[in-house]
Amino acid sequence: MKELSKINNPYSEGKVIDACSIFGAMDTSGKRFAGDGVIKAIANMHFRGNGLGGGFAIYGLYPEYREHYAFHIMYLSKEAKLEVESFLEQRFRVEVSEEVPTRHTPAIVNPPLVWRYFINVDAQKYDFKSDDDYVVDRVMEINTGIKDSFVFSSGKNMGVFKGVGYPEELAEYFCIEQYEGYLWTAHGRFPTNTPGWWGGAHPFNILDWTVIHNGEISSYGTNRRYLEGFGYHCTMQTDTEVVAYAIDLLIRRHNLPIEIAARILAPPFWDDIERRPVREQKLLRALRQVYGSLLLNGPFTVVIAHQGEMIGLTDRIRLRPLTVGTKGSMLYLSSEESAIRLVCPDLERAWIPMGGEPIVGSLERPLVPREVAIAGEPHPDVN
């Protein structure tokens, strides 16, 4: 059993502390686009990171393999690759196995090997509830059991590219310019108590969920102990991991819609709840009573994405920045408005959402172009 926490958190701090730049772009009409704008935007926020982590998540990445789980796996040794591949062969049907294309760049030193696999699951054979549950367990097994290996991503029709370096350097290294997707998230990291480790960079992924995160969650101890009660083990000791597991619990296991999940992670104040209509009061009160331990307290901005949806959320008193921009069917989320304006100078709308107010972009509800932009007024089609 390898100890991920020792790798990701070598000084055994209570948890890993970091801060960051985040950027997300989604074409809510589902049209795929190249990542040059995203790379330019995240590079514009260079100073929000310190070169110890960067990465990209792309959705709609592998339309030709849309029914396969796409595994991006990092290896630090040849032995690890052999071991993981034999593990995969035993437990899955591996359709395609190939190296993720990279190019040599001066900025990226000692990169690990990164391979991708398109995989099918025959879950009945393993007597599991669902393919997803089966995949989650196998990913955990690789991440915690097989030395020198780490699964970057494991969702369908999506993939994560990340590592140690500035995000624009990693984009160059991973030849990101060749990919297209309808939803991109990007992250530049500023860890303060961990040396760079490729697995520790964002986006953080499980299945097709990714989280990029800026902030330090002061309620981490409470959140983590609550999630442990549901069998989640926070091996990475990062806030991001807590966010990802909380989302997985609320949405996948407790079947709550994303808007309700956002109300749990960043709930209204008790006083505000008392001022709502009775029906809403009842719901909001119940959410805090039952899920109080999942309130993410302290400064954070997260951009959470999964197939067909991108959600931006800040803590309820907005201690970390988030700016929203829209143009046509495009939705942008960013730490800084300048990064959005750089790649889309003629935004129809740009605004800063209220603390705790989720911004959801969804393929099911594509944005409709608007003519007039009034500063500070939220777009009526984005909630």
Next chain:
Amino acid sequence: MKTYLPPKFIVERDPERCIECEVCINQCTFDTHYYDAEDDEVRSREGTCVGCHRCVLFCPTHALNVRTIPLDYRDNYNWRPEFIEDIIKQAETGGVLLTGMGNDKGYRIYWDHLVLNASQVTNPSIDPLREPMELTTYIGRKPDKIEVDADSSNLKTDFAPQVRIEVPVMFTAMSYGAVSLNVHESLARAATEAGTLWNTGEGGLHPKLYQYGKNTIVQVASGRFGVHPEYLDAASIVEIKIGQGAKPGIGGHLPGEKVSADVSKTRMIPQGTDALSPAPQHDIYSIEDLAQLVHALKEATNYTKPIAVKIAAVHNSAAIASGMVRAGADMIVLDGLRGSTGAAPKIIRDNVGIPIEMALASVDTRLRQEGIRNQASVVIAGGIRNSGDVAKAIALGADAVYIGTAALVALGCCLCQQCHTGKCAWGICTTDLSLTKRINPDIGARRLANLLRGWSLELKEILGGMGINALESLRGNRLHLRGIGLTDTELEILGVQMAGS
């Protein structure tokens, strides 16, 4: 029989200041001060003074001071003065030594070995003077998860009754009889003002106080004193008392001297009779019996109130607590080694039970391991002294704390440990009508509400410093605690890391 017991305190009277007004004589309930008619002088005698400071604080000319008598024994670490004097008392009385208040021995106080965290640089602290800061807590059983109607977004999950408190500090069980009606009224009114709860203890609820029912926890103990349908209906929470931190395994003892006419009516027992609660509840000899009483009370109150179960913190608290939750308790109360009493055998008070910090840590951990922590609120009692202790208790995993001694100190108590005598000079732990009027409920309620307000403000400062703006984010957040001067085993049980790590 001549007593061999040396006096404990010496009263110093400054003759320059004393105006012989005899206030000290009137205030002292232990006959320490007297008027010597022959010499026309007010004097004090050693031997009866209990160190309650009543005379010192009420002397209009500040002529009095009380000091420990500097009578030294030959040094002997084993035969310390307390043990010698206890033997003398028993040799002269042949009885069980009674005492009041909580364990005063030097067992490690873990609160003093735990320190709290604060935000610096990587996350901002929050200023409670400028930002909202939430202490609101709901007591009661919570469901495992919530179901929402997909179309209407309406809540589909049914909830067990919840009781809202605005500060996670409640007044613990102190029975009418042990304390006076004026004390009860002070507690009830302060709890109402502060938006928290007070607890009747096992002696029933005086009719005058039914109006504060919304902020009242009523107790059902082994003696069943004062328990009837209206009593249960009046309250917000019903608490079954199994045990008490000051005397685990022993029932409540109210000497007949304290059973006045009013106490007798409220308790539904004859005036002047000793009210001795049986050590166990005689309908609870095992955990399934507890489940029956819990559900009987739920039936009796039509499932409208949380049912609490209170135990003394003992060696296997974690397993017992788990059983209590599974038996249907909506709130469990742990009363620790330093929990107080109006009367208990001294040998029990000083030697039985475990520190509340350890009990809390292990119970919270166990309930989480078993996935049932959400099914009951955890409340602790026993020696909470200030808001720092409260914050540490919440971080270890408590939903709220009970205070008893701290509340009585706010009313004037100086911990002289004479509660069992019924002669409390502060008028707190007595039913003597000439003494109980020393507590004015207007002033008492004000002092108690002030205390809660002060602690609330301090808790908000502590939370804000940590960068947290809701109490639930501190609950069970042991990463915000660090230990100092503790062994590895102690740290492991507390689930806390050493300071610096």
